[in-house]
Amino acid sequence: MSGRAFAYGLWCIAIALAxxxxxxxxxxxxxxxxxxxxxSGIYGPTHK
Amino acid sequence: MATEAPSPAAASVAAxxxxxxxVKALTCPGCGGTVTIRAAGYTVTVACxxxxxxLDVSTPEVQLVVKYEEAAGQLExxxxxxxxxxxxxxxxxxxxxxxxxxxxxxxxxxLFNPYHGYRWLVxxxxxxxxxxxxxxxxxxxxxxxxxxxxxxxxxxxxxSAQVDYVLGEFYWQVRAGETVRTGDYVRPGWMLSREQNESxxxxxxxxxxxxxxxxxxxxxxxxxxxxxxxxxQVSPYAQDLKRLxxxxxxxxxxxxxxxxxxxxxxxxxxxxxxxxxxxxSRSATLGPVTLTRPRQIVTIxxxxxxxxxxxxxxxxxxxxxxxxxxxxxxxxxxxYSGRDSDGAWTEGNRKSEIKVxxxxxxxxxxxxxxxxTRWSGGQAPPSDWSAAGTAVADPPQALEITLxxxxxxxxxxxxxxxxxxxxxxxxxxKHVKFExxxxxxxxxxxxxLAQLFTPSEDDE
Numbered sequence: 001m002s003g004r005a006f007a008y009g010l011w012c013i014a015i016a017l018a019x020x021x022x023x024x025x026x027x028x029x030x031x032x033x034x035x036x037x038x039x040s041g042i043y044g045p046t047h048k
Numbered sequence: 049m050a051t052e053a054p055s056p057a058a059a060s061v062a063a064x065x066x067x068x069x070x071v072k073a074l075t076c077p078g079c080g081g082t083v084t085i086r087a088a089g090y091t092v093t094v095a096c097x098x099x100x101x102x103l104d105v106s107t108p109e110v111q112l113v114v115k116y117e118e119a120a121g122q123l124e125x126x127x128x129x130x131x132x133x134x135x136x137x138x139x140x141x142x143x144x145x146x147x148x149x150x151x152x153x154x155x156x157x158x159l160f161n162p163y164h165g166y167r168w169l170v171x172x173x174x175x176x177x178x179x180x181x182x183x184x185x186x187x188x189x190x191x192x193x194x195x196x197x198x199x200x201x202x203x204x205x206x207x208s209a210q211v212d213y214v215l216g217e218f219y220w221q222v223r224a225g226e227t228v229r230t231g232d233y234v235r236p237g238w239m240l241s242r243e244q245n246e247s248x249x250x251x252x253x254x255x256x257x258x259x260x261x262x263x264x265x266x267x268x269x270x271x272x273x274x275x276x277x278x279x280x281q282v283s284p285y286a287q288d289l290k291r292l293x294x295x296x297x298x299x300x301x302x303x304x305x306x307x308x309x310x311x312x313x314x315x316x317x318x319x320x321x322x323x324x325x326x327x328x329s330r331s332a333t334l335g336p337v338t339l340t341r342p343r344q345i346v347t348i349x350x351x352x353x354x355x356x357x358x359x360x361x362x363x364x365x366x367x368x369x370x371x372x373x374x375x376x377x378x379x380x381x382x383x384y385s386g387r388d389s390d391g392a393w394t395e396g397n398r399k400s401e402i403k404v405x406x407x408x409x410x411x412x413x414x415x416x417x418x419x420x421t422r423w424s425g426g427q428a429p430p431s432d433w434s435a436a437g438t439a440v441a442d443p444p445q446a447l448e449i450t451l452x453x454x455x456x457x458x459x460x461x462x463x464x465x466x467x468x469x470x471x472x473x474x475x476x477x478k479h480v481k482f483e484x485x486x487x488x489x490x491x492x493x494x495x496x497l498a499q500l501f502t503p504s505e506d507d508e
Binding site (some may be wrong): 002004005008009011012013015016018019020022023024025026027028029030031032033035 | 467
């Protein structure tokens with residue numbers, strides 16, 4: 001196996017692990033909804 | 049870059065080598081030096097190693113054919129050097145420098161083994177090829193030539209090769225200025241070369257030799273330059289591309305299968321809200337739902353099956369009862385239809401699906417703020433407008449809300465596939481560049497991928 005093929009194999013493993021990690025943590029940079037951070041200095045419930 | 053055809057007598061002798069020929073010494077009539085013939089009995093001409101004169105040794109009386117004034121240069125493989133190629137020990141006995149009308153020069157070494165006959169080593173400075181003269185004629189199918197099960201594509205369809213300088217022993221009477229017509233056909237790693245004169249056609253099969261193998265066999269240094277590639281040079285990226293393609297398929301399959309398997313989850317609740325299409329905002333709190341995993345995707349689906357020429361804005365807030373942390377998202381269900389000059393049309397989706405990322409374990413309420421509005425831009429007047437032009441409230445419709453744990457972020461799948469593809473595309477680009485450079489001087493133009501990515505003259 002050439003160095004290029006070996007390096008790409010490692011790259012594939014890294015991408016697959018990163019994808020499985022994102023699945024495990026339920027993360028996506030393009031999710032429709034995510035946690036809304038409270039503006040600083042405002043306390044109490046944030047929902048209606 | 050094939051060899052000149054041997055004379056019939058010499059060819060028949062070469063084809064029937066059963067015993068080692070004797071080494072013979074003679075005196076050069078040009079300078080008086082002692083010239084050793086290593087393939088005595090087969091060699092027709094020999095060049096004196098001292099003065100470079102070409103001698104005819106086919107008869108007992110050695111005759112001076114041509115006397116070259118220039119001294120024999122320092123050869124990359126000195127004549128008499130022995131080396132093992134393909135398991136056979138060969139001795140370099142002849143050297144010939146050739147060109148196409150003094151352009152594109154290359155050199156050919158004649159190798160000899162008493163039990164295996166003659167072979168050629170050919171180089172133009174970019175690599176070495178090991179050639180064997182064929183005793184069969186390749187068959188032509190279409191524009192390609194076939195030798196057994198191997199096909200060769202045309203590369204140089206019509207050229208010429210002249211002898212510029214010669215040194216050593218040969219099995220025919222070679223002279224400087226001798227010219228033959230040539231044609232070359234290639235497949236990766238191999239070249240099929242045709243040389244033709246007035247009386248005969250000779251075919252030579254050349255195999256590209258690894259520079260390391262040549263260095264080991266004859267002690268030659270690696271080629272000083274290897275660009276542009278030789279016509280029959282194998283792309284260093286071709287084999288890797290196949291391996292990388294397999295890696296890509298395996299990784300993509302792993303991502304898709306495991307991603308969908310791990311992403312599946314149960315529906316936690318389903319609820320139906322009354323939807324009044326009046327533009328008024330309403331609010332409902334649904335739940336509670338309990339999420340047990342440390343982190344999960346929450347998928348919320350909304351469906352308004354009776355929606356027509358209206359839209360529903362839906363704001364979701366998934367609120368943790370314990371921490372009051374809020375996860376918000378926006379959904380839209382809409383449906384429009386009408387008729388224009390092209391006929392009936394519809395647009396929009398009565399269903400909406402959103403996914404909320406990284407929701408931690410806990411008990412949550414789903415707060416839904418929604419409002420439905422009628423679209424008044426259609427060609428047909430709304431049915432709920434009275435003759436006086438005042439709006440009449442639509443009958444209530446249903447808005448079904450479903451909340452599920454789990455889901456698949458297709459954006460993640462897409463990003464992963466793109467990242468997997470990037471190195472592959474980079475290597476494909478390098479391969480195409482290599483193939484374009486390799487085929488740049490071909491008489492038939494680029495083929496395969498090089499043709500696919502080379503703009504045609506019509507495009508320019």
